[in-house]
Amino acid sequence: MDSSTLSSLSKGSFSSSSVGDSADLEANLTLSDRLKVFKTTHFDPNAYVTSKCQTMNEKEIRHLCSYLVDLKKASAEEMRRSVYANYAAFIRTSREISNLEGQLLSMRNLLSTQAALVHRLVEGVRIDSLPTGPEDSAEEDILFENKELSTIENWLVEFLDTFEVLLAERRVDEALAALDEGESMVEEANERQTLSQTALLSLQTAISEQRQKLADQLAEITRQPSTRGVEIRSAVVALKKLGDGPRAHALLLNSHHQKLQCNMHSLRPLNASSGAAYTATLSQLVFSTIAQAASDSLAIFVEEPAYASELVTWAVRQTETFAILLKRHVLASSAAAGGLRVAAECVHICLAHCSLLEARGLALSPVLLRLLRPCVEQALNANLKRIEQSSAALAAADDWLLTYPVAGSRMGSTTSLSSISQPKVSTSAHRFNSMVQEFLENVGPIESLQLDGSTLEGVLQVFNSYVNLLINALPSSMDNEENLESYGNKIVRMAETEAQQIALLANASLLADELLPRAAMKLLPVQQTSRVDEFPRRASDRQSRLSEQREWKRRLQRLVDCLRDSFCRHHALELIFTEDGDTSLNPQMYINMDGNADDPEWFPSPIFQVLFTKLTQIAGIATDMFVGRERFATVLLMRLTEAVILWLSGDQTFWEEIEEGPKPLGPLGLQQFYLDMEFVILFSSQGRYLSRNLHQVIKNIIARAIDAVSATGLDPYSTLPEDDWFAEVAQIAIKVLTGPKANFGGVDRDATSPTASISAKSISSVLSHGSN
Numbered sequence: 098m099d100s101s102t103l104s105s106l107s108k109g110s111f112s113s114s115s116v117g118d119s120a121d122l123e124a125n126l127t128l129s130d131r132l133k134v135f136k137t138t139h140f141d142p143n144a145y146v147t148s149k150c151q152t153m154n155e156k157e158i159r160h161l162c163s164y165l166v167d168l169k170k171a172s173a174e175e176m177r178r179s180v181y182a183n184y185a186a187f188i189r190t191s192r193e194i195s196n197l198e199g200q201l202l203s204m205r206n207l208l209s210t211q212a213a214l215v216h217r218l219v220e221g222v223r224i225d226s227l228p229t230g231p232e233d234s235a236e237e238d239i240l241f242e243n244k245e246l247s248t249i250e251n252w253l254v255e256f257l258d259t260f261e262v263l264l265a266e267r268r269v270d271e272a273l274a275a276l277d278e279g280e281s282m283v284e285e286a287n288e289r290q291t292l293s294q295t296a297l298l299s300l301q302t303a304i305s306e307q308r309q310k311l312a313d314q315l316a317e318i319t320r321q322p323s324t325r326g327v328e329i330r331s332a333v334v335a336l337k338k339l340g341d342g343p344r345a346h347a348l349l350l351n352s353h354h355q356k357l358q359c360n361m362h363s364l365r366p367l368n369a370s371s372g373a374a375y376t377a378t379l380s381q382l383v384f385s386t387i388a389q390a391a392s393d394s395l396a397i398f399v400e401e402p403a404y405a406s407e408l409v410t411w412a413v414r415q416t417e418t419f420a421i422l423l424k425r426h427v428l429a430s431s432a433a434a435g436g437l438r439v440a441a442e443c444v445h446i447c448l449a450h451c452s453l454l455e456a457r458g459l460a461l462s463p464v465l466l467r468l469l470r471p472c473v474e475q476a477l478n479a480n481l482k483r484i485e486q487s488s489a490a491l492a493a494a495d496d497w498l499l500t501y502p503v504a505g506s507r508m509g510s511t512t513s514l515s516s517i518s519q520p521k522v523s524t525s526a527h528r529f530n531s532m533v534q535e536f537l538e539n540v541g542p543i544e545s546l547q548l549d550g551s552t553l554e555g556v557l558q559v560f561n562s563y564v565n566l567l568i569n570a571l572p573s574s575m576d577n578e579e580n581l582e583s584y585g586n587k588i589v590r591m592a593e594t595e596a597q598q599i600a601l602l603a604n605a606s607l608l609a610d611e612l613l614p615r616a617a618m619k620l621l622p623v624q625q626t627s628r629v630d631e632f633p634r635r636a637s638d639r640q641s642r643l644s645e646q647r648e649w650k651r652r653l654q655r656l657v658d659c660l661r662d663s664f665c666r667h668h669a670l671e672l673i674f675t676e677d678g679d680t681s682l683n684p685q686m687y688i689n690m691d692g693n694a695d696d697p698e699w700f701p702s703p704i705f706q707v708l709f710t711k712l713t714q715i716a717g718i719a720t721d722m723f724v725g726r727e728r729f730a731t732v733l734l735m736r737l738t739e740a741v742i743l744w745l746s747g748d749q750t751f752w753e754e755i756e757e758g759p760k761p762l763g764p765l766g767l768q769q770f771y772l773d774m775e776f777v778i779l780f781s782s783q784g785r786y787l788s789r790n791l792h793q794v795i796k797n798i799i800a801r802a803i804d805a806v807s808a809t810g811l812d813p814y815s816t817l818p819e820d821d822w823f824a825e826v827a828q829i830a831i832k833v834l835t836g837p838k839a840n841f842g843g844v845d846r847d848a849t850s851p852t853a854s855i856s857a858k859s860i861s862s863v864l865s866h867g868s869n
Contacts, residue, residue, distance in 0.1 A: 132172060188406045195343060195403045269335045272311050276304065276339075312339050319348040322355060326389075333397055346394065346404050350411045353390040357383065357415065361422065372427040376443040383419040384450040384461075387412045391457045409459065416451075416461045420468035423447070428472040435479030437539040444469050466547075473548065477540070481555040484532045485562045491525035492566040493588045497597035499722060502527055520612060521722075526604035529563055534616045549620040553649045557656075560613065564656045567601040573667035596718050598664060599733075603722045605660050606729050609653035617646055661733060668715075669740035672708055681707075682745060684754035684762075687770050691763030701776040701830050702769065708741055709780050709834055716784060734786040739794070742777065746794050755802065761809045762802065764816035770802050775823040780831055 134140070149161050315332040318324055324332075329352050336345035360382055364375065391408060398404040423443065431439040447469065451461050499521045522530075533556055540552050569589045592598045673682050681704045690697055701709075712734055719730035745751065755762050762770075774795045781787040806813040 131168060188410050191403045191406050192343075269311070269315070269331065273335060273338060276308055276311070308339060312336060312341060312344075315339075316344070316348055319352045320355070322359060324352070326393075330393055330397065333393075337397065342398065342404075346398055346407060349393055349397070350390060350408070353386055353393075354411070354415065357386045360386075361419075372431060372439050373442045373446065376423060376427055377446050379419065379423065380447045380450045383415060384454060387415055387459065387461075388454055388457060391454070391459060395457075405458075412454075412459050412461060413464055416464045417468065420465060424469070424472055428469065432472040432475035432479065435476055435483055437473075437476040437480045437536070440473050440476045441539050444473060470548075474551065477548065477552060477555060480536050480539075481559050484529070484536065484559045487532060488525065488529050488559065488563045489566060489589075491528050492563075492570065493590055495523050495525040495590055497523050497570070497590070497592045497600045499523055499600050499603060500527075520607050521724075522604045522607055523600055525563075525566075526608060530608060530612045530616070533559070533613060537616050537619045540620065550645065552620060553617060553646070556613065556617070557649060557652055560608065560653060561656050563608075564605055564660050567605055567660050568663045570601055571598060571663055571667050573663065573670065595715060598667075599715065599718050599722055602657075602661060602664060602729075602733065605657045606723070606726065609650070609657045610726065610729075613653060614646065614650050617649070620646075661736060664733070665737040665740040668711065668737055669744060672704060672711065672741060673744060682748075682751070684751050684758065687766035688754070688758065688760050688762055690765040690769055692760075697765055697769065699769075699772060699826050701827065702773050705773050705776055706830070706834060708738070708777070709831070712737065712780070712784065713835070731786045734784060735781075735788050735791065738777065738781050738786065739788065739791050742791060742794055742798070746798055752801070756805045756808070762805050764806065764811065764813065767802055767806045767813055768817060771799055771817060772823055772826060774799050775820075776827040776830060779824060779827040783831070 134145075150158055153161065315336045318332045319329050329349065333345045333349045336348065361379065364379055364382070390411070394404060394408045427443055428440055430436075431443075444465075447465055448462060451465055454461060500523070501521055520527075520530075537552070537556070540548060566589055570592045572591060572593065592601055673680055675681060682702075686702060700706075715737070716730065716734055719733060720727070723730040778787060778792065778795055781791065803813045
């Protein structure tokens with residue numbers, strides 16, 4: 098993909114008309130593809146910005162700025178990953194370059210020596226070719242050279258004796274000074290050419306041997322466990338002065354490693370309860386040693402890149418060894434047993450000590466997170482599994498009666514964040530919420546592990562498991578043979594009464610709406626921070642987590658919707674179907690009305706009377722259970738009404754009989770059907786649970802029935818009464834069904850009107866029917 102294509106895609110992504118499409122295209126591009134436009138040799142940033150902004154409004158410019166900032170962050174993240182991915186190769190290359198530089202330096206010295214030798218040979222040949230002087234002059238030169246050689250030999254003997262004493266007494270500074278003196282003498286002899294090449298080479302060899310002896314002695318000092326830190330630093334400094342910096346740095350790190358290993362092996366956790374104390378001691382020992390090594394390296398070798406890279410590599414190895422030891426003695430057993438609090442405390446302690454090294458340029462937290470995260474995740478999963486199993490056991494013994502939390506319990510002692518009263522749920526819901534709260538409190542201290550996403554997902558899964566238990570507690574989910582539903586090895590206790598079934602909904606809705614989201618707030622990062630430059634990052638992190646928690650809460654609501662739909666489906670099917678498997682809502686109840694000789698008594702059909710009665714009962718129970726959450730009760734009644742009406746709308750057998758059956762739907766049947774639908778509209782409207790969808794579906798059903806009558810050649814509107822008649826009869830039916838003592842004063846009727854006589858007759862008929 099060329100740069101022009103990327104430029105056009107980038108420009109399109111900021112257009113107000115195609116933001117969504119361009120975002121989809123950008124999402125399909127890799128980071129390298131999106132960066133190609135900036136890597137071209139002729140890239141002009143001013144021209145790029147001008148081309149983007151000249152036809153853009155303020156909103157589009159903001160989109161451009163946001164796009165460039167996101168691209169910058171992605172580029173920085175890619176660079177960071179590339180550095181971590183190739184860090185070992187970088188260090189290896191740095192070492193090879195350092196070794197190569199040393200070899201080049203040695204080669205240059207060798208070439209210089211060879212050039213000097215050749216120069217001396219040329220000078221010697223030139224001197225030999227000159228005329229020979231007097232014999233006494235040659236003899237004087239020989240005597241002078243012999244005298245000079247004798248002086249050097251005496252000095253060398255004295256130097257070797259003295260140096261042996263200095264080595265034996267470990268007088269390092271004086272030994273270094275002696276070596277410097279010897280080097281000076283060799284340089285002076287080389288410049289004055291007072292020694293033969295053989296004598297000069299012998300002198301250089303003797304000094305080099307003593308230098309190597311001193312270096313070996315310094316190295317041995319650093320390897321001794323009893324050597325104090327001051328002596329080790331002095332030996333390393335001396336070894337560096339000898340010109341062997343890489344070896345000196347390696348010995349410095351190795352001495353710290355040996356002491357660390359010796360101290361670590363002396364520590365052993367006594368028992369599982371001492372895991373936090375053991376972790377604190379071990380963590381402080383490891384990271385204080387790394388800090389001391391970093392201080393020594395920086396003080397002796399300043400900030401040379403090769404040594405800094407070696408220090409980082411060494412520190413990473415020590416951190417990995419520490420993490421392995423911690424997992425073996427503490428975290429492995431705690432994670433397997435589900436000891437989340439122990440694991441959380443240990444990780445929190447380690448990260449706290451590790452963060453102190455960031456001021457020294459050592460960011461070892463990613464190493465710890467990578468190694469310790471699996472253990473914490475194992476403990477998380479074990480805790481979630483235990484919550485799921487405990488919930489199943491509690492559901493087997495729950496009587497599904499709502500109670501307030503016990504005084505002194507976790508829920509009972511928690512102060513409410515709002516004016517809402519204490520939660521009133523069943524015993525299994527109380528215990529489920531208590532377990533989740535304790536679980537999230539244990540996860541809170543390890544927010545640096547960035548486990549909030551997986552933690553919330555785990556809570557969502559255990560809540561899904563609990564909702565499945567509640568669904569299984571509905572009578573509609575019982576097995577036909579055993580009338581029991583097993584969940585694992587636990588039996589779910591059935592909710593037999595409507596009050597118990599609505600209690601299931603109260604459990605799920607209160608947990609999803611208030612209790613679980615309130616507990617999840619513990620996972621938010623703290624707002625306060627000790628560093629000013631961290632505030633924007635923390636604020637952005639908090640906003641991101643708030644957005645994630647809002648989506649998480651919506652997913653909780655969808656699980657509650659599944660339970661509510663199961664409840665509505667159960668009661669809708671209970672209304673529609675009889676125990677024998679027949680339907681209470683069939684087309685014959687409307688078609689056969691036109692064949693009867695008797696005048697019909699206008700009153701809603703029995704199934705809709707039962708529907709109204711059931712909704713009234715559920716509304717009364719829900720009002721008591723959903724105090725402060727009336728919206729949920731309203732939606733419940735709305736969905737239950739919709740379940741019945743939608744079943745009627747989608748029953749093809751019913752409509753095939755109405756529209757294509759051998760006996761068509763007549764005017765009386767249409768009037769009864771119209772009355773039933775208006776009755777549903779009236780009582781759901783008065784109960785304030787008439788949704789727009791329900792109203793539209795009922796209107797469509799009425800229109801379909803009218804079309805069925807019109808297809809027979811009759812004019813349905815000529816036989817149907819006015820809309821006020823249906824409303825009046827439906828209102829009277831509501832008054833009758835709510836009780837014989839209902840007040841009809843709200844119904845405006847004329848005593849002489851046909852409507853009044855019909856309504857009175859209907860009331861009398863229904864009351865007499867109820868007395869038999």
